[in-house]
Amino acid sequence: NAGVMQNPRHLVRRRGQEARLRCSPMKGHSHVYWYRQLPEEGLKFMVYLQKENIIDESGMPKERFSAEFPKEGPSILRIQQVVRGDSAAYFCASSPPGTGVSYEQYFGPGTRLTVT
């Protein structure tokens, strides 16, 4: 059973370009989460999605950032007009359907975005 897949693993963009980060959840998982990790810091929650729905985007910057999880295909985190401060590791996690507090989030290996 493949784990959470993220690609690309490393992405270099010039200031002003767009960055697209992809996440394929584990098989059978319908919940996806995106987190950002700045150097030497912990992870910060960005957004929580289910198929075709954004459930919680309270951690997303108001501008330039968007996320989707379509009915078919991977979840996409999109950053428009990147700036140097967007340089970070972006982690995706997934969890199975259902409710309850004892769920577990499974993390992917991350995409390291460098803005030059």
Added chain:
Amino acid sequence: GNSVTQMEGPVTLSEEAFLTINCTYTATGYPSLFWYVQYPGEGLQLLLKATKADDKGSNKGFEATYRKETTSFHLEKGSVQVSDSAVYFCALDTGRRALTFGSGTRLQVQP
């Protein structure tokens, strides 16, 4: 708001030493508590968890007890190995599924 505070690293120990990494939290309600481990260049792996007061999570020789009275979830291991060298993150969730992480503690175990 919710927050997690961890002891600053790096923590440097000799092999077979006893490990404690302190974690305290502030949260509304009754959060679930987690310890994650991150090895170099990899994503986070869940190490252990506890969902209610006095629960003890354990895995691979690591343990942590959910202490509501002191709002703490300290990570312990009786005898560390070189392979335990990694960054350890304490985290909580109040049911929103948005994990709140501490800043991480780097552990270096020397042979």
